[in-house]
Amino acid sequence: MDTLFPEGLPPGTLLDSWQIDGFVGYGTYGVVYRAHRRGQAASQPVALKLARHPNDLRFGREAELLTRIQHPGVPRLLARGVWRGGPRRDTYPYLVMEWVDGLKLYEWAQRHVFTSREVLRLLAQVARALAATHANQGLHRDVKGDNVLVTPSGEAFLMDFGCGTWEGAAPLTDGILAPGTRSYRSAQALRFHWTHRRASAPQYQATPADDVYALGVMAYRLCTGTYPPLATDPSRMGDDGRSTQEALVPPGKLNPLVPVLEALILRMLSDKPQDRGHAAELAEAMEWGAATAGPEADEPVSLGQPEEPGHEGPPVVPSADTRAPVSPARHRDDGSLAFLPWGVGLLVLIAGSVSLEGLGPPSSELRDGGTGGVADAAVEDPRVSSVAHGSEPSGVSLDMPKEPLPGQRRPPCPHDQINIRGGCWVEVARATPPCGEGSYDWKGACYYPVSAPPRPSTSDKP
The missing domain is CATH 3.30.200.20 (Phosphorylase Kinase; domain 1)
Structure with a gap:
């Protein structure tokens, strides 16, 4: 045994x-x-x-x-x-x-008709748990919907402290960013990672403001079914230095919300850490909003099809510390994974250079148990295949073209893509030149071009 x-x-x-x-x-x-x-x-x-x-x-x-x-x-x-x-x-x-019986937050939202008042109450409970963490000089560092369980009685539990730390704790990872999930990263963390991505530098020092920002992302996603654009991500600046960052659409424009809820979400998503507020004061404001909001706070919040950049599997009752080795890609119509013909080199890369060890569950009966806890995996898009450490793609890499390739997507690029010389590109995570067939070398990293999304047909149906 x-x-x-x-x-x-x-x-x-x-x-x-x-x-x-x-x-x-x-x-x-x-x-x-x-x-x-x-x-x-x-x-x-x-x-x-x-x-x-x-x-x-x-x-x-x-x-x-x-x-x-x-x-x-x-x-x-x-x-x-x-x-x-x-x-x-x-x-x-x-x-x-x-043991905690409950559903992951986003799955709870899919299965229940909920209101702005209920959202305020749930967020307040998570904020209280965060406040207790911060009061004890701790950080969660992976606040997101997968790490919040909602019980049948409406209690919210903050789960999975496997990525967490406390003041004075010895670091356990060597990456620039500590464990976490990219879509929930603050502007400060993304800027730091981009600035130091090719150099040896001290690890980014997360603060309670990073947890608060992630709480804001979670609230936005809960209320709208989609994620806000990455927080002022410098990796999405063009060669001329102009940002192609998508503008943050207020959540109330995507889904009717009571003003106090929308204001609190936007506050938590503030670019400046000092403007986000502390978890304790945010919890108090959420509780006050839930108690004093008018009848409009009891109107159902209607969500469309959810957009989730990772696994949203069956409910996981207890705390599981890390995300599955591979997250299934969600179906998209924006062309983000529909590479141009020269992108066929991706198949060569996958077939010849990607380690398949650990990509599947230990047995066919196992299923994903939770969230990401690897520092380098936390800054990758889970939909892009990763080259194993120590492997080197075969073939000769191509120099980055001076202008977009024919049929290539143009900015604004989605949050998982990068604008280079007027075209949208996907970085091959952890790969360095020589990049392999079909990929392009740019400033010490490897990229694949992204095809433009197909135009809707204008012809009349027979």
């Missing part, structure tokens, strides 16, 4: 005084099981999160942060220990946490 991998523990397996009931989900660094205390099968279940890598220090840091917070909107840490197993009898740390 102990020769099994952490991802494959069957029901009945014992980890000290805890007995596994069944598998729940997994991510890059951890796998989550439903469990109970040995000999107490009828007792309240717990979430047991077991490391997938031996002696993973992230688990100790997460345990310390959870111990510091002690807030009703954050799952309680009940125990911690180590499991010796695997073919080499390695030591794998694990955490035992309070």
Whole structure:
């Protein structure tokens, strides 16, 4: 039994005084099981999160942060220990946490008819949990819809502190940006990453204002079904230095919201950190808005088809620390993945240079358990294939053309693309020249051109 991998523990397996009931989900660094205390099968279940890598220090840091917070909107840490197993009898740390029954926030929104008042109440609960985290000199660093669970009674829990840290904690990653998810990055983090992307530089120091910005992104996405454009991302500036950043559309123009909710969302999305406010004061404003808003706050908020740049799988009940190794691409009509004929080189790159190890679940029965916790993965678009570390694409890379290629998409480019010399391009994550067939070399990175979206037919249907 102990020769099994952490991802494959069957029901009945014992980890000290805890007995596994069944598998729940997994991510890059951890796998989550439903469990109970040995000999107490009828007792309240717990979430047991077991490391997938031996002696993973992230688990100790997460345990310390959870111990510091002690807030009703954050799952309680009940125990911690180590499991010796695997073919080499390695030591794998694990955490035992309070079990939370609920749906991920965006899935909850899809299944429920909700109002502006309900949104204010849910956001206030998340803001309170964030305020408790910040009050204890901690940071979550991955606030997003996948990391908020809503219970049937309407309670919101802030989950997954696997990316979190606290003041004075030793850094555990070498990347420019700490763990997180790109779509929720603040303007300051994106600028820092772009400025230092090709140089050795100190890691970006996240602050509570970064968590607040991510809360604003989550609120915008919850209320509109879409994400705001990336926060003043300098990577989307053209060669002439002019920004092609999409303008932020106020959420009330996409979906009717009460003024207080829209104002709070826009405040959290402010470009300047000092203008966003602290989590505690935002929570108080949200609670006040929910209590004092008029009847219009009880009108249903109607969402269209959601836009999610990552996995939105089945509800994950406990906290799972990392996103799945690969997120399924969502279907789009904007041409972002419809490369031009020379983009066929992408197939060559995938076939010849991308490591497939770890891209699938450990077994066909496993499903995604949560969110991203890898620093370098956090700044990639999950829809772009990544070249494995240490691999080198075959073929000869092409120099960047001085003007857009025929049929190439022109600015404004979507948030996952970059404007270079008047055309839209997708960067091959972690790839460096020589780039391989069909890709182009630009300032030490590799890019594929993006085709223009097809024009709607103007001919009459027969």
